[in-house]
Amino acid sequence: MNRRNFLSWGTAGMAALCSAVGVSFGAVVRFLVPSVFYGPPQSFKIGNPGDFPYGPPTFLADEKIFVFRDRERGFAVASAVCTHLGCTVAYFQDDREFHCPCHGSVFSPTGAVLHGPAPQSLNWFEVTLTRDGQLRVDKDKVVPPTYRLMV
């Protein structure tokens, strides 16, 4: 085998080896990304409009959302997950503020950050009415805080 042959076969071999390693690495990463998430669904029904009282918001613990119902303006759904480190915020009716227990972030009634380390305001999710008359929340659809569903 002469030098030219050795180098060209060697280069081809190294290229093949590197691509094999690269593809295998990609396959491993893809394997680790779940194809199906078994966590709670992002879009779900929360019940009939009549289930929710006017006044203070209803906290749904499993879904981690607050459901607001206002006589004039209708329904709105806010996320209860603090945008800082994922803790669950609490709503205080007296001062109409959300407080995060972890690092003391405080959010206004519209979800805007008033104090603390939270980098952005709380999310509001789209809420719609299904054909069977139930409310459906879609956590993948973030809406502005002014969004309301009139029923």
Next chain:
Amino acid sequence: MKWIREIWQSIVRRDPLSTDKGKSELVFLNVWLHIHPAKVKRENLRFKYSFYLGFITFFLFLILLTTGIALMCYYRPYPPAAYQDMKDLQFAVFMGSFLRNMHRWAAHAMVVCVFLHMCRVFYTGSYKKPRQFNWVVGVMLLLLTLGLSFTGYLLPWDQLAYWAITVGTNIGSYAPLVGGKLRELLLGGHTVGEAALLRFYVLHVAVLPSLVILFTIVHFWRVRKDGGLSRPIWKLKPQKTEALVTIGAPAAVAPLQVTAASKDKTYGLMEVVTGKPIFETVTPEEEEDTVFSYPYAFVREAVALMATVTTIMAISLFFKAPLEEMANPAVTPNPAKAPWYFLGLQELVSHSALLGGVVVPALMVIALIAIPYIDRNPSRRPRDRKWAIWLFTFFVVANILLIIVGTFFRGPGWAWVPPWVHVVARPE
């Protein structure tokens, strides 16, 4: 009786221990002991030089392996069974509570000892040539230890575990571009749930321990190949300093060369390398400073092992590993804190997420790895390296202070509280 002696001889293969040859052979003919040299420097055995911190860390790891395997017999890594198994271990399994306590306290102790060991190596300048790479291996072991402790934190599936991991993984998700994706990959989902518990379990009992074992082997091997433990500073002689720090490839000696063989044939390197081999050369006076590993080193190591095991056992008898109520994603305890060794970062994160979650940890890891390559000062004497010592001490103290603040001075809503609140007003 001769046949008994013959069988014994066939196992140990060595001469009687009453001879010097037998003492040497005990070390290098034994698969477990051969990582030691036959003789070690007398001064290195002094407690005040190394505090045996490397050994103690390793022994803690052995305790964690054995108690961990025992705990695995009773643990199912999915909610809510995981939590029920914790309760079983606590109240039903014979010695279950004691083993879990040992596992928990040894884990905390290992984080502390790895850190102290690193400080010892820094302050004695033992990361300098030719030991630079072993320092890097050591930093990897520090990171793996933190990883092991962090993944183990979730397994009890109680409120403490759930929220510490929620907060801890969210800190990491502030890394630009990849942070969120990496978090999802680690958790196997969007939030801490079943998938996350299983993945943390796999990392905790299989992936990370294997890596620790692998890196430990390299670490020990390099300690030997880099010339054993570094000489205590009080034994450095002025004229010897230069020679000592250039162990391995003395400047005066020609570098290793490969001799040209015949033109049309290539040889493997090992056969034709010439020049001075990369070993520490020992002068006769240095030889006088050494003692046989058996029994001098081994006895001390055995004492360190027994002291470590006894201490962990004693602590486990009197202090229970915490177990709170079962994980509840809907209720965040107030305050929710990450594991204590990440509380310094959490304190920073409470001011700026990007700073505490990304910039500071990334810079710290890079700086730690780079220390032996940035610090080109060959001297190991403290008076010649004031800057390095001041800088390192500043970071160590800053880290410890932040952890203390995060642990004792932060209460509900991450507001300032005096430290005694934690003692007086415990929730249970």
